[in-house]
Amino acid sequence: MNKILILVALTLFLKPIFPVVDYVVNYDYIRTVLCENKAKPELKCNGKCQLMKSLAKESEEEKPINSDKKSNIKQEVEVLFFQIIKSLIVKKIYFQKTTTISDNYSNLYSHLSSCLVFHPPTFIS
Known part of the structure; x- marks a missing residue:
């Protein structure tokens, strides 16, 4: 099956050479x-x-049989999809005014102060 397929492929590829071969043989x-x-x-x-x-x-x-130039022209068509975006409306939010400040302040911040400088470990081999 593969040999037949190769033979058909070679025949198709070498078809333009057949007139030259015929000219040489029947010179x-x-x-x-x-x-x-x-x-x-x-x-x-x-x-x-x-x-x-x-x-x-x-x-x-x-x-090809149909050699009209109009049919051989490739046309590109660009399709553009779009959606109208509604404008963003900013609404003001009013908060109630509070006149009293709460006294329950908690200091959750902590800081470790050290003077040590990091040195990488040394390996002696």
């Missing part, structure tokens, strides 16, 4: 019979005109 026949410039030997065509025709025919066959 004498193309040069003497099919050449259009047999009467003009100074051009030294030797059947190259026939090769160019067969290469042009192969390239035409490779083009």
Whole structure:
């Protein structure tokens, strides 16, 4: 199965080379019979005109059937989604005024004062 698949792939990849191979194999026949410039030997065509025709025919066959330029144009469309954001309304909050200050203040702050400087441990090996 793999050999058949490889053979088909090679055939597809080498398809543009077939007219050149045909020209090389049938060189004498193309040069003497099919050449259009047999009467003009100074051009030294030797059947190259026939090769160019067969290469042009192969390239035409490779083009897609629908070759409209309009259908080949790729268009980009940008879609923009948006949502209207309502403006932020700041409302004032009124607190009740308190005239008495509470006397129950608690000092929860503590500080350790030390003059020691941290030194990393030393290892003696």
